[in-house]
Amino acid sequence: MAATDAPEARSPDEGTRPAPQADAARGALALSGDWTSEFGDTLERAARSLTEGATGGEAGAKGPVVLDLSGIGRLDTAGAVAIERARRAITARGAEPRIEGASRPHARLLDEVSQAGLELPEHTRTSPFVDFLVDVGRVMVDAGRDLVSGIVFLGEVVAALGRVAMRPWRFRGTSLVNQIDQIALRGLPIILLISFVVGAIIAQQGIFQLLQFGAATFAVDLIGILVLRELGVLLSAIMVAGRSGSAFTAEIGAMKMREEIDALRVMGLDPIEVLVVPRILGLVISLPLLAFCASMSAILGGGLVAWAYGGVSPDVFVARLREAIDLSTFMVGMIKAPFMAVMIGVIACIEGLAVKGSAESLGQHVTASVVKAIFMVIVLDGVFAMFFAALDF
Template sequence: MADQNKDTPQRQPGAEDADAAPPSVRLENGQLILSGRLLIDTIATLEPREQKAEAIDIAQVSHMDTAGAWYVVDLQRRMTGDTSQMPIHGADDMQSQLIEVVRTSMPPEDTGAVKPLSLTDRVEALGRKTASSARVGIELTSFLGQVIAALGNMVIHPRRLRLTSLVHHMQEVGWNAIPIVALMSFLIGVVLAFQGSVQLRQFGAEVFVVDLIAISVLRELGILLTAIIVAGRSGSAYTAAIGSMKMREEVDAMRTLGLDPIDILVVPRVLALVLMLPVLGLIADLSGLVGGAIMSWIELGVSPAVFQARLVSNTDVWHFLVGMIKAPFFAMIIGIIGCYEGLKVGGNAESLGRLTSTSVVLSIFMVIVADAIFSVVFALIGI
């Protein structure tokens, strides 16, 4: 028994107490002396120190983890404002390596107020945005050329057209959009009749509200607002659907199998829009005229028979044709942009959401620009 006691190693007195001691910070001779266990569950008990010191001594620290190393580095930074100026004494090799890893991983200090942009910076930012917009325009033009080439190839080889996909997208774009388009146009007609009657009544020209409604709905608002609704509804759906396939690498799988994504994904969607947007425009025109006629009857006493007679006698058929001429071009813009942005989606959900929003905004913007161009052209040729 005595031999066993003799061979058993003896711990130094107080060693176990030092290992279990809580952490503490004290200032002695211009040095901050840390002691105890600097662990994630113990550093919260330390009081913050704001005194100025020349160095930090951690020779009495028995245990240190990443949280303890962060405390030392943060203390060093708060004392001097720079983690590289105040020396740290008493660290063993493991502690030094841990502190160095934490120091290199620390986020940079807040630099304060942002430096105001100079004229050169603003010109540079404008130039970069202009170059980016020009690059997008070139890519969209190239993509439009690919789609037109694919459509031309399908005219030569009709069997390449995916008829089932085309009918499906025509239903999604056209038939399922009829309620919202009809309701929107009906309310627009009501608003036009009501606001027009308020202004025209002052001059005793209430009957001209029929001309106002007819020209506004047939020539501009009917097809323009329909295109905006379709851009927000179907254009975003195109981007989301193709973008989801891009994220799941289904588009890459198609190319691996020798299938052209333009033929399979883009052409049916664009063709469905080109075919169905004029139909939706016609429905929007009829709904807008019906809404205007009802409000004119209620507000001005213009009967449906008088409204119809004035509409037929004073409204040129070109007002209706102008709207119908715009429809295929608006459809092409919406379809091309929606599919183009979908094919740009990367491998994350953030890219999908961002490009879907970009698709809607860019489609609506380009539709309005195209409408403005059409208005100028038709005015120049006298239509």
């Protein structure tokens, strides 16, 4: 905190404590010493003494009061705030304070402080129930805004795809191949591992429960239908949302912070066409492939556990699986994948473009991207489940 010095000011090491003194001959209060933050609580005590000395300790004191600042050595923002608070307190008690003898730097600092609000805002107490309703209302309004912005952004993406389709030479194939490599090839090992483990867990729990009824082979039906219709694509989408969706938001957000997106616009390039379209197309291509691989891995894990834990041999497992599932079971999961991919890509890119110029903002939007994408993937899966149930598909 910088301090302003009068011409005769002493160095900080030789500073004296701030103090107001009554000057009976002049009918004024003379301020002396260094009114700086290094004296801490002394400033507040001096300000209170200044108020009491100016009003005689009576709330109803009247008349003009001269505050002589010619004896002040050093003055910084903390000291100026203390003096301004004392001046306002004197005014509130009915007196008329007038500042004299301030050097030009001191007068300028006091003038700046006098224009600032020094009082803390009053906290209005409300009931917890009202606060809860306010929070719910704010969340609903924010959700509505996110929905509208998502629809608008999706329209921009579709328009950019239309422009690319009309002018294929503008399409960035290298970017698309790079995104498929990052999303599908590099993400495949962890998705295969998690799907294998989940398939094994489903088989173990299914066999454990069905053994009580002597129907352990029916666990094959459970594994096949549950994995192909729901878990394969759902696990893949959640992993892609957490891995690739967060990467999209961080990449685009970092470009936004460095003003690279503005530079693209200056060069006459559309950021949606350059940054967003390849990423969303990469997701649309990669997620069905990952969902297929995840389903096969989960069925393999379930088959091994069924053989080791339930005594269901591989030939019996395969024969039972062929009876339990058909092409429609497989297609239900594959149909969901492109829609989930578009949802993840749109949310991730919106959050990336919404990043402001700070690392804190980047972290908040990356977190929001992952949370919103996973939530919407689960909601979309539920909507598809109701839709296929209504169609008896």
